[in-house]
Amino acid sequence: xxxxxxxxxxxxxxxxxxxxxxxxxxxxxxxxxxxxxxxxxxxxxxxxxxxxxxxxxxxxxxxxxxxxxxxxxxxxxxxxxxxxxxxxxxxxxxxxxxxxxxxxxxxxxxxxxxxxxxxxxxxxxxxxxxxxxxxxxxxxxxxxxxxxxxxxxxxxxxxxxxxxxxxxxxxxxxxxxxxxxxxxxxxxxxxxxxxxxxxxxxxxxxxxxxxxxxxxxxxxxxxxxxxxxxxxxxxxxxxxxxxxxxxxxxxxxxxxxxxxxxxxxxxxxxxxxxxxxxxxxxxxxxxxxxxxxxxxxxxxxxxxxxxxxxxxxxxxxxxxxxxxxxxxxxxxxxxxxxxxxxxxxxxxxxxxxxxxxxxxxxxxxxxx
Amino acid sequence: xxxxxxxxxxxxxxxxxxxxxxxxxxxxxxxxxxxxxxxxxxxxxxxxxxxxxxxxxxxxxxxxxxxxxxxxxxxxxxxxxxxxxxxxxxxxxxxxxxxxxxxxxxxxxxxxxxxxxxxxxxxxxxxxxxxxxxxxxxxxxxxxxxxxxxxxxxxxxxxxxxxxxxxxxxxxxxxxxxxxxxxxxxxxxxxxxxxxxxxxxxxxxxxxxxxxxxxxxxxxxxxxxxxxxxxxxxxxxxxxxxxxxxxxxxxxxxxxxxxxxxxxxxxxxxxxxxxxxxxxxxxxxxxxxxxxxxxxxxxxxxxxxxxxxxxxxxxxxxxxxxxxxxxxxxxxxxxxxxxxxxxxxxxxxxxxxxxxxxxxxxxxxxxx
DNA sequence: TTAGGGTGTGGAACCAGTTCCAAGCTTCTT
DNA sequence: AAGAAGCTTGGAACTGGTTCCACACCCTAA
Numbered sequence: 001x002x003x004x005x006x007x008x009x010x011x012x013x014x015x016x017x018x019x020x021x022x023x024x025x026x027x028x029x030x031x032x033x034x035x036x037x038x039x040x041x042x043x044x045x046x047x048x049x050x051x052x053x054x055x056x057x058x059x060x061x062x063x064x065x066x067x068x069x070x071x072x073x074x075x076x077x078x079x080x081x082x083x084x085x086x087x088x089x090x091x092x093x094x095x096x097x098x099x100x101x102x103x104x105x106x107x108x109x110x111x112x113x114x115x116x117x118x119x120x121x122x123x124x125x126x127x128x129x130x131x132x133x134x135x136x137x138x139x140x141x142x143x144x145x146x147x148x149x150x151x152x153x154x155x156x157x158x159x160x161x162x163x164x165x166x167x168x169x170x171x172x173x174x175x176x177x178x179x180x181x182x183x184x185x186x187x188x189x190x191x192x193x194x195x196x197x198x199x200x201x202x203x204x205x206x207x208x209x210x211x212x213x214x215x216x217x218x219x220x221x222x223x224x225x226x227x228x229x230x231x232x233x234x235x236x237x238x239x240x241x242x243x244x245x246x247x248x249x250x251x252x253x254x255x256x257x258x259x260x261x262x263x264x265x266x267x268x269x270x271x272x273x274x275x276x277x278x279x280x281x282x283x284x285x286x287x288x289x290x291x292x293x294x295x296x297x298x299x300x301x302x303x304x305x306x307x308x309x310x311x312x313x314x315x316x317x318x319x320x321x322x323x324x325x326x327x328x329x330x331x332x333x334x335x336x337x338x339x340x341x342x343x344x345x346x347x348x349x350x351x352x353x354x355x356x357x358x359x360x361x362x363x364x365x366x367x368x
Numbered sequence: 369x370x371x372x373x374x375x376x377x378x379x380x381x382x383x384x385x386x387x388x389x390x391x392x393x394x395x396x397x398x399x400x401x402x403x404x405x406x407x408x409x410x411x412x413x414x415x416x417x418x419x420x421x422x423x424x425x426x427x428x429x430x431x432x433x434x435x436x437x438x439x440x441x442x443x444x445x446x447x448x449x450x451x452x453x454x455x456x457x458x459x460x461x462x463x464x465x466x467x468x469x470x471x472x473x474x475x476x477x478x479x480x481x482x483x484x485x486x487x488x489x490x491x492x493x494x495x496x497x498x499x500x501x502x503x504x505x506x507x508x509x510x511x512x513x514x515x516x517x518x519x520x521x522x523x524x525x526x527x528x529x530x531x532x533x534x535x536x537x538x539x540x541x542x543x544x545x546x547x548x549x550x551x552x553x554x555x556x557x558x559x560x561x562x563x564x565x566x567x568x569x570x571x572x573x574x575x576x577x578x579x580x581x582x583x584x585x586x587x588x589x590x591x592x593x594x595x596x597x598x599x600x601x602x603x604x605x606x607x608x609x610x611x612x613x614x615x616x617x618x619x620x621x622x623x624x625x626x627x628x629x630x631x632x633x634x635x636x637x638x639x640x641x642x643x644x645x646x647x648x649x650x651x652x653x654x655x656x657x658x659x660x661x662x663x664x665x666x667x668x669x670x671x672x673x674x675x676x677x678x679x680x681x682x683x684x685x686x687x688x689x690x691x692x693x694x695x696x697x698x699x700x701x702x703x704x705x706x707x708x709x710x711x712x713x714x715x716x717x718x719x720x721x722x723x724x725x726x727x728x729x730x731x732x733x734x735x736x
Numbered sequence: 737t738t739a740g741g742g743t744g745t746g747g748a749a750c751c752a753g754t755t756c757c758a759a760g761c762t763t764c765t766t
Numbered sequence: 767a768a769g770a771a772g773c774t775t776g777g778a779a780c781t782g783g784t785t786c787c788a789c790a791c792c793c794t795a796a
Binding site: 028030031032042043045046047049050074075077078079080081082083 | 781782783784785786
């Protein structure tokens with residue numbers, strides 16, 4: 001038909017003779033076969049598939065019918081070469097032992113928004129130390145090839161060296177900003193996060209509105225920027241009501257739950273005794289609650305409690321925890337949206353979107 | 369150089385003139401440019417990249433040096449056309465409101481095993497009704513294109529119609545079998561699961577070993593095959609000790625936690641009063657525990673409790689729940705492994721791998 | 737009647753790798 | 767010394783959609 005004898009058929013015959021037959025793919029229909037079957041040119045098929053330029057109604061219908069009849073599904077790879085778009089992004093989770101529900105829901109937000117736009121989402125994980133120099137960071141396989149993905153959504157704990165590495169391979173990215181650590185302010189990149197400061201401010205105001213005056217902040221390790229911001233929100237709330245801010249900080253590195261459990265003594269021994277505790281996050285709140293239960297101190301009758309994040313723990317506690325809800329799916333959606341904008345406008349100035357949080361009233365705050 | 373005047377450069381010049389300049393990709397190096405720079409043929413570059421056939425040591429080094437110098441990264445898409453392998457699989461989660469920790473950890477197992485073999489993992493979600501006929505199931509975009517992924521790992525609740533649909537597009541797959549529902553036994557496909565029956569049998573024996581004789585099974589809706597299997601494990605344990613099996617089943621559809629909370633009355637009112645309850649899963653166990661707490665009935669002093677799954681709830685409970693641990697990452701790993709085998713041996717007979725579970729002793733069982 | 741504009745269509749050239757044949761150069765065998 | 771065999775290597779042909787130029791055709795206006 002075209003050129004010399006087809007090489008493919010020669011190879012196939014040989015394979016059959018030797019009984020090696022791999023038959024990876026059962027010889028898929030190509031656009032040229034469809035063109036021949038529908039008695040049109042290949043260009044027309046392509047035009048129908050991309051529903052782009054004008055094709056006469058009858059031709060279009062004939063082509064579609066042929067496509068259906070032959071069960072033709074275009075090869076994704078071939079299309080991408082010329083499109084210069086993979087229509088695929090990677091959700092990269094860094095430095096997490098496992099995919100916690102918090103990030104799982106962000107991923108889910110990314111996926112649901114992406115799939116509506118026929119974009120695909122790859123999941124990859126990465127472990128590196130904050131002190132690994134950029135050129136020694138071992139990126140996952142997805143980022144070693146070129147053209148596999150169009151961009152990156154970074155989640156997990158993000159240190160400057162990782163950003164530098166990503167920038168060095170010229171891969172567009174958006175970072176979930178709340179867990180970005182140690183970044184100088186002039187460092188510019190696209191980011192989406194939620195509002196630590198105002199979330200905690202709102203929670204603090206709520207407690208004050210309920211008549212609480214002696215409120216402590218159980219913050220754990222305040223060197224984490226997000227806990228710092230939450231603390232500042234709490235402090236702002238106290239200051240505007242002329243109340244004294246009290247920070248219970250971690251003395252040694254430990255898990256949040258452990259910190260909560262162990263710091264309850266330091267809270268209860270204060271004079272005057274606090275009527276409420278604001279926890280830096282739900283895990284700390286859970287630790288506090290558990291310890292209080294063991295001391296037979298009732299929440300909220302003896303002490304009120306609020307958390308931050310609205311994790312699973314919050315509803316599992318008894319009474320369920322009043323906390324600051326973070327809309328995790330929405331964060332994922334916003335990340336994906338911003339990444340697509342970046343891809344369409346590579347020279348656009350960097351943006352930093354901060355999503356609002358919501359205070360959820362459940363059962364751990366008592367009116368004084 | 370070759371052919372008529374390059375079309376690309378013409379288009380670029382025009383774009384610049386009109387100030388539209390998209391510059392999606394900053395003009396990547398191609399294999400031909402590398403070949404020219406290294407003064408070898410394109411075939412040689414390809415051979416070096418695939419470290420396949422023999423290339424002389426000095427040529428290989430010269431090529432590698434040139435690749436480094438030009439910062440060349442081969443285009444993933446082009447390679448895939450001829451390789452006829454996407455080196456990518458899709459983790460498809462069906463009929464879940466969100467990516468629960470349980471499945472998140474399976475996904476993580478898939479990813480960590482895959483990335484070690486330079487395979488990529490796409491995440492996609494799907495919602496469909498058990499009664500949607502196969503041809504009406506709206507598969508996610510990944511599965512509508514052809515050649516994007518090599519195979520599929522199915523998780524979430526899987527009904528026969530979905531399998532039929534997947535089979536109809538000739539996509540190799542492995543299913544996480546514990547949540548497969550309504551499948552006739554002759555239906556053959558690759559699957560990986562864990563051992564509901566023996567897990568519960570082990571747990572029941574453990575309770576009996578601790579001296580318990582009046583043990584009820586809080587099973588919820590036993591029409592789920594996996595709960596049925598767990599119940600059978602419990603029954604077997606009771607039977608082999610000549611004890612009477614008691615099933616507390618759900619009377620109406622409700623969440624597992626709700627069922628646990630509401631069925632505590634039915635358990636405690638039995639005569640003689642049970643000394644232990646076996647829950648169909650950790651959520652039910654959590655519901656039971658919460659209700660017991662409110663009735664001021666102590667676990668394990670007044671009643672012992674065991675669960676199944678080892679979810680987050682288990683360690684959050686106080687005392688932490690003794691339960692049957694499922695190795696979620698291992699399931700993911702086994703799924704990925706089986707899928708790769710299937711891809712390499714398309715005609716291999718179907719396999720069904722059942723992974724063992726492990727009983728974890730924590731604090732909810734008392735010795736009588 | 738003819739020029740001009742718009743629409744519809746075929747197909748060669750293209751993308752960026754891979755594959756394989758042929759040919760050049762050694763080295764080994766007889 | 768001639769031929770065989772082995773190792774390298776270049777490059778044409780290939781993969782399978784996409785793009786764009788050229789051309790056919792139809793309709794309208796002068």
